[in-house]
Amino acid sequence: DAMVIQNPRYQVTQFGKPVTLSCSQTLNHNVMYWYQQKSSQAPKLLFHYYDKDFNNEADTPDNFQSRRPNTSFCFLDIRSPGLGDAAMYLCATSRDRDRGTYEQYFGPGTRLTVT
């Protein structure tokens, strides 16, 4: 089945130690998103890629970076994780808005713990 895959599902990192979360998709969608979701809150968009064009949200801290080396893969880098960065990180994809409906397809998420 076509899907969005996130690895790892659970990640523990130390305060200040860089960490990378990965996402891959077999849907061949050209838009990919990274969200941060804290407990009992809505997903908060960090940034998204429209093909190779990177779109950062205005309130996303500089500590968060992203890479998209090809259509299928996207990475979230947290350069110096703080305790406040502990959250679920969700990757999502969608099709080009000019090709029809715009629903997003989410991966299962990576739960990040910062010790």
Add this chain to the structure above:
Amino acid sequence: GDSVVQTEGQVLPSEGDSLIVNCSYETTQYPSLFWYVQYPGEGPQLHLKAMKANDKGRNKGFEAMYRKETTSFHLEKDSVQESDSAVYFCAPYSGGYQKVTFGIGTKLQVIP
């Protein structure tokens, strides 16, 4: 920018009760409307959608009518089941930025 207001907090119906979860939106452009559902330990998934005014989205006994005149997209079900327990997010998409706006989420906990 776009905004959405939905029923806050937790809703605790008993199995067999009817349900309405309110959603009102404000968008800069003509939106498509979505409800996403999130089960514990999973990412959100599309629950139902309506693409234009007077469309009705349907899924697993849930319905939501796209009401342009009142800018609302309330989620309704005649008889909830325990398996419906999850968090529901109302999410309008108004184009231009290729992103949706998520409501705060409503936790539905059906009492068996």
